[in-house]
Each structure stands twice: as C-alpha cells, then as structure tokens.
Amino acid sequence: MSKHSCILLVLAILSASKIVTAQSKVIDKVAAVVGSNIILQSEIEMQYAQYLAQGNKASSDFKCYILQQQLTQKLLAQQAAIDSIEVGEGEVDDNINSRLRYMSSQAGGQERLERFLNRSLLQYKEEMRPSIYEQLKANKMQQNIVSGIDVTPLEVKRYFGSLENDSLPYFNTEVEVGELVVYPKLTREEKQQFRDRAEDLRRQVAEGADFATIARLYSQDPGSSPYGGDLGFNTREGFVKEFSAVAFRLKPGELSPVFESEHGFHFLEVLERRGEEVRTRHVLIQTKPTSASLQRSKTHIDSIHSQVISKKLDFYTAATMYSDNKETKYNGGMLLNMENQQNRTTLIPTDKLDASVFTAIDTLQPGQYSRPAQFTDQMGKTGYRFTYLKSRTPPHQANLNQDYAKIKEAALDDKINRKLSEWFEGRRKVTYININEEYHDCDDLKIWLKDAEKIEPVAAQE
Structure with missing residues (x-):
C-alpha cells in the first residue's frame, strides 16, 4: 500500500469514528453486560466503522465478532483486577503515544489529526486511557494464564500422530538465504x-x-x-x-x-x-552515491566475495564484520522469516522472498553464492550485495524429521488454545452475562449464551 493510500485510509477511519461518536449520543444502548461491566453499542459501531473504512464489505457477522472480542476482554480484565494484576501509568502512556505517533504520521502531522478527531491529542489521550488500560490488563491476564506452558518431544509426537493424514499441511519450497550488503561510503x-x-x-x-x-x-x-x-x-x-x-x-x-x-x-x-x-x-x-563511491563499494565487496569463495573467510564471519545490513549482520547475514514474530526461523517459503533475492538464488545449489550485483533497497538506497543459499527444502507434506520446529509450534499453540478455552469456559459458568437479543443469532456468541441465564445478576457484584 502506498503512503498516500495509508493516509486516505486513516482519514477515512477518523471521519467514520467522528460520525459514530456524534450518533452514539443519541442512539447508544447496552449491547451486553459482563459481570459488573457493560459493553455499549457505540463501542461496537466504532470498530465496525473502522472495519468498513478499510474497504471491507458490510457484514453483520463482523459485529458479532467484535462483541465476542469485547466479551473476552471484559472477562480477562475483571479477573486481572481480582488477581491484583497491575498496569503502570507508564505502560499506558507508552502504548497510547505509540498509537498516536502512528496515527499522526499517517494523517500528516498532529494538526491534521487533531482536526479530524475534532479534539486535541491531549484530550483524545485521556479518552483513550480507560480502554487502553483495560486492554493491557486483559493482555497481562492472558499471559499469566498461559505462562510456563511448553510441550515435550513426546507431546509433539502425540500431537502429530493425532492429525489425520488428509489434514497434514503441505509446505511449498523453503530456503535458507543469507546476504552480505555494502553501501557506498562518501568521502x-x-x-x-x-x-x-x-x-x-x-x-x-x-x-x-x-x-x-x-x-x-x-x-x-x-x-x-x-x-x-x-x-x-x-x-x-x-x-x-x-x-x-x-x-x-x-x-x-x-x-x-x-x-x-x-x-x-x-x-x-x-x-x-x-x-x-x-x-x-x-x-x-539526502546524500546520493557518486560514481566513485559506487566503484569503491564494488571493489570492496568483490574482495570480500573472493575471500568467502576461496574459504579464507566463512560467510557468517564476513557478514558480521562487513555487511551494512543492520537487520541481518548480527545473525550471520541470514534472512529471517518474519511471519511469526515470537518464533522466527531462517526457513523462508520461496513465495515470501523479495523478487530480487529469489532471482539471485534461483539457479544456485545449496552452499553456493551469487556474484556481487548492484541493487536498490526498499528505502531507495543503492548498494551492492551477494547472496548465499544455505539450503533448499523441496515441496512436501509435513513430517517430523523435516518440520519438527513447525509441528512443535503448532502443538504449543494447540495446548495454549485448549488452556484458554478451559479458562473461559470456567469463567463463563460463574459470571453473569447478558447479551442483547439483537445478537442472539450470532454463531460466535452461542457458547456465551449457553449458561448466561443460569447466573443471577447479583453474582456480578460479589
């Protein structure tokens, strides 16, 4: 998405938010009650307006999803209060400031953002504070519930054995790729x-x-x-x-x-x-490379490449010492699969590679290096790089020998989800929950309605 598209998107979201805020003063009502807390229809409409502003089609099911997420957050936040889980003012401020920095940058500065919000950022920060505080408490509560959960090799094997053959995932070609980058240095x-x-x-x-x-x-x-x-x-x-x-x-x-x-x-x-x-x-x-600085970079990377090819210097050491790519040099030059932020791996599906990197390694065999070539990165900087293909795994159906790390991650996710499901099931059975009839046909909310009528409202106050 281009920067201009991002700006238009943020402005559309803010405009939609202003409309909903104005309307909520007239049409607001209670969408649900969880214990001693209420969820207002205006909260759902606000998030729904943002959903539509992103170009999505109108969907009543998405309102059901929003309410389900709100119910989950309320339950977690209430238990966090019972367990005396604290969120510091500094944590709230950091979270709000991070959000506002992003919104300001996308809207084109603080003044433009304040015009669209129809209020100062200081005022908006105070309005956001209770919601952000609750979100952070809910997040901490969820982390507490699943903290310490891990899976043993036996559990990984049992999880894999429980999967039906026709449900086993199929992995496309994956590669491990490194790169050494040199940018021109101007005198x-x-x-x-x-x-x-x-x-x-x-x-x-x-x-x-x-x-x-x-x-x-x-x-x-x-x-x-x-x-x-x-x-x-x-x-x-x-x-x-x-x-x-x-x-x-x-x-x-x-x-x-x-x-x-x-x-x-x-x-x-x-x-x-x-x-x-x-x-x-x-x-x-901005400084721009001169032809002389480009030539110096070319000479420098050619020298490094020759030492690596002749095995006078191994690739990992060379990348750590000489690469100008700050994101990879301290990982021995290896690119990381960024799809899973918590469990990054060097195995990258070829369809997720940058097109120029794929072209550089397409004809290489594992253990080989491409020739140094000029390139322009995503920030518009021109430099030279050569690429290292460490391994290439052909397409295959999941198996424990080749895919243990991925299967372990899936087994851990499954164990965490089961733990959370058990926790929510237990809390729903002892918490007063009342959902507006407008949402009784939502499939996402059936489980929340199942035991709701059995709990007296007074239970919320105990």
Whole structure:
C-alpha cells in the first residue's frame, strides 16, 4: 500500500469514528453486560466503522465478532483486577503515544489529526486511557494464564500422530538465504555538496524565509515535506540518535545548525515541548552515491566475495564484520522469516522472498553464492550485495524429521488454545452475562449464551 493510500485510509477511519461518536449520543444502548461491566453499542459501531473504512464489505457477522472480542476482554480484565494484576501509568502512556505517533504520521502531522478527531491529542489521550488500560490488563491476564506452558518431544509426537493424514499441511519450497550488503561510503569532499545545499536552505530560513514553504519545496523527506516538514510529537526513541541529540537540546522556536544522520543532512526547528516529547519540523537533503563511491563499494565487496569463495573467510564471519545490513549482520547475514514474530526461523517459503533475492538464488545449489550485483533497497538506497543459499527444502507434506520446529509450534499453540478455552469456559459458568437479543443469532456468541441465564445478576457484584 502506498503512503498516500495509508493516509486516505486513516482519514477515512477518523471521519467514520467522528460520525459514530456524534450518533452514539443519541442512539447508544447496552449491547451486553459482563459481570459488573457493560459493553455499549457505540463501542461496537466504532470498530465496525473502522472495519468498513478499510474497504471491507458490510457484514453483520463482523459485529458479532467484535462483541465476542469485547466479551473476552471484559472477562480477562475483571479477573486481572481480582488477581491484583497491575498496569503502570507508564505502560499506558507508552502504548497510547505509540498509537498516536502512528496515527499522526499517517494523517500528516498532529494538526491534521487533531482536526479530524475534532479534539486535541491531549484530550483524545485521556479518552483513550480507560480502554487502553483495560486492554493491557486483559493482555497481562492472558499471559499469566498461559505462562510456563511448553510441550515435550513426546507431546509433539502425540500431537502429530493425532492429525489425520488428509489434514497434514503441505509446505511449498523453503530456503535458507543469507546476504552480505555494502553501501557506498562518501568521502568528506563528496558529501560537501549536500551539506552546502542544506546550509543554503537553513540560511534562507534564518534570514526570514518561511520554514514550512522551504520544507515543502526542497526537503527530501517524503513523509514530512508535504506538511511543511512537521514530524509531530515524538519521544527520543522516535528519532535516529543524531536527530534526538539535537531536538532535545533546543528550546521551542530555536533553529538547529545543519547536522548529519544516516539519512543525510538536516536542520530542524523545535515547535513545542511536552514532558518527554518534542514536536519538530525539519528539512532533509539526502546524500546520493557518486560514481566513485559506487566503484569503491564494488571493489570492496568483490574482495570480500573472493575471500568467502576461496574459504579464507566463512560467510557468517564476513557478514558480521562487513555487511551494512543492520537487520541481518548480527545473525550471520541470514534472512529471517518474519511471519511469526515470537518464533522466527531462517526457513523462508520461496513465495515470501523479495523478487530480487529469489532471482539471485534461483539457479544456485545449496552452499553456493551469487556474484556481487548492484541493487536498490526498499528505502531507495543503492548498494551492492551477494547472496548465499544455505539450503533448499523441496515441496512436501509435513513430517517430523523435516518440520519438527513447525509441528512443535503448532502443538504449543494447540495446548495454549485448549488452556484458554478451559479458562473461559470456567469463567463463563460463574459470571453473569447478558447479551442483547439483537445478537442472539450470532454463531460466535452461542457458547456465551449457553449458561448466561443460569447466573443471577447479583453474582456480578460479589
């Protein structure tokens, strides 16, 4: 999805949210009661409006799903309160700030976001706080329920044996791939033209030119230049270290000197300070590789490639020492399958590989290396890289010998899901639950309705 599409999506969501908020004052009603807590119809309509704003088709089933998720969260949060599970104010603030940073960046800055919300971000943060607090408590409660759960090799074997042959998953070709990347390094003299350009633009602002206009016309940061360079409020962690060092040293209204980061040459102005957050705007002039710097990179990576091919240097050591790809160099250059954030693996289905990486390894045999070649990464940086094919696993039906790690993960998920199901079943049987008749036909809610009438409302207050 393009950045412009993302912005339109966020604005559509915010617009839909405003409409629902206005309507809820008139049409709001109770959708369900869980213990001593209520779920309002407006909460469901808000999430449903966001669902529609993402381009999905109207579906009453999705409202059922939203209510089922709300019921689950309420049960977990109530038990968290009973078990004295605490969520610190700092945790809530960090979560809210992270959400608002994302929303601000996608909406095009704090001011645009506040216009669409029809309220200040400070006001919106306070409105969000109870909901985020409950979500975090529910998450901690769920983690407590399943903490310490693991599976033994025997349980993995039993789980696999319980699967029907015709239900065994079929895995496409998977590969283990490494890459060593070298980006051009510019000399001080080669960088000077870009610094001079940034210095000239800063001089114009210092002499009275409008900062926002200069940023719109000349800044090479596509995310902020359309909005006058405005980056909204951010914590120190929201910027690269060089930017943070400057931004948090200045007072509101101060203009920084030109400074360098990995993105190029910047100068910035602090607009506001708010606690541990600062709102800034900046102008960026990106550095571009020269033909001489590209040639130096080519010579450097050719030398590394020759040492690896001749086995004077193993690939993992070479990647750790020389690769400029920060995401892979400390993993010996190996790419990771990012689909499962909790259990990352080096085995990657070929249909999930970047097209240029697939092309580089397509004709390689396991243990072979591609020739160094020029490429442009997703951020638009040009460099050189060569690729290493460690292994290629042909398409096959799941088996314990080849797929033990995946089967273990599935067995663990199954055990966790069964534990959670048992917990929810037990809590539903002793918690007063009343669901509005409008939702009684929802398949997702049948199990919640099963025992609801057997529990007296007074049980919620005990």
